[in-house]
Amino acid sequence: MTEQSSYTPPKVWTWDKESGGRFANINRPIAGPTHDKELPRGKHPLQLHSLATPNGVKVTVLLEELLAIGKPAEYDAYTINIGDGDQFGSGFVEINPNSKIPALLDVSTSPPTRVFESGAILLYLAEKFDAFLPSDPSQRAECFSWLFWQMGSAPYLGGGFGHFYAYAPEKWEYPINRYAMEVKRQLDVLDRNLSSRQYLCGDEYNISDMANFAWYGALVLSNIYEAQEFLDVTSYTNVFRWASEIRERPAVKRGQRVNKVWGPEEERVPERHSASDLD
Ligand SMILES: N[C@@H](CCC(=O)N[C@@H](CS)C(=O)NCC(=O)O)C(=O)O
Incomplete structure (x- = not known):
């Protein structure tokens, strides 16, 4: 292992605002608002406040999938x-209250229903519209298992591997090793499951596929951390096959563009208020 700089933690941690790293300007050790700002309100029952990161895309993909099968899931994003x-x-x-995207407000209920945490939003919408969630109890349990597996695993991928491999101010071998090992283990978990199944729970596509595709599909297909070669992602052939198939779904292509404020101009849709914003 290469030499690491030594660091002795002080008795009591204090906030070093100069600690550096890609997100140093937004990271804070306290919760709560920093400024007054009302949210805009559109005309649809579902008000989404988000960004086209993997956690945000899960929700816009589900909303576009719901609309594609004729559910009344019109939304303002x-x-x-x-x-x-x-x-x-x-x-x-x-x-x-956790200050992270995505967050949803359903103004069709009285009082309006707020939902935060992408997994909770997926479940709320799938239950509300009775779609992309199996009704058979054991299939439903399998769907919950893969959905919550993703919610528990992605912080190791994004906050752990992605942070130290792509965003930290220096490359440190210890955390990169630790999280690369974990992410490769996660890819292997998915790969083994998908060796005998078309989708994560069998032959039906559901919200657990949408949640996992947003992270692991992005990792193997679109090089989110420029780590495709480092992690040898092409060796996970079943994950590749599953992700490539999901990528081709029209609703997935649409959902990936909502709240996108980077990339080629024609892909960006910072706000979405009707289907025509994506056409
Ligand atoms: N567990 C949360 C994680 C959400 C999350 O980490 N969102 C990131 C973007 S992908 C965010 O809003 N970061 C802003 C911040 O940390 O201040 C979920 O799945 O909704």
Whole structure:
């Protein structure tokens, strides 16, 4: 192992605002709003405040899938620019006290229902519209298992591997090794499951596929951390086959563009208020 710089933790941790790294300007050790800002309100029952990151895309893909099968899931989607600190505005904190995208407000209920955490939003919408969630109890349990597996695993991929491999101010061998090992183990978990199944729970595509595709599909197909070669992602052939198939779904292509504020101009759809915004 290469030499690491030595660090002795002080008795009591204090906030070093100069600690560096890609997200140093938005990371804080305290919760709550930093400024007053009301959220905009559109005309549809579902008000989404999000960004086209993997956690955000899970929800817009589900909304577009619901619309594609004729469910009345019309929604307004507004961009929360996390790099600019929009997630700390008072209106956003009211619907997500954790200050992270995505967050949903359903104004068709009285009082309006707020939902935060992408997994909770997927479940809320799948139950509300009775779609992409198996009704058979054991199939439903399998769907919950893969959905919650993703919710528990992705922080190792994004916050662990992605952070130290792509965003930290220096490359440190110890955390990169630790998280590369874990991410490869996760890819192997998915790969083995998909060796005998078309989708994660069998032959039906559901919200657990949408949640996992947003992270592991992006890792193997679109090089999110520029780590495709480092992690040898092509060796997970079943994950590749599954992700490549899901990528071709029209609703997935649409959902991936909602709240996108980077990349080629023609792919960006910062706000979505009707289907024509994506056409
Ligand atoms: N467990 C949460 C994680 C959400 C999350 O980490 N969102 C990121 C973007 S992908 C975010 O809003 N980061 C802003 C921040 O940390 O201040 C979920 O699945 O909804």
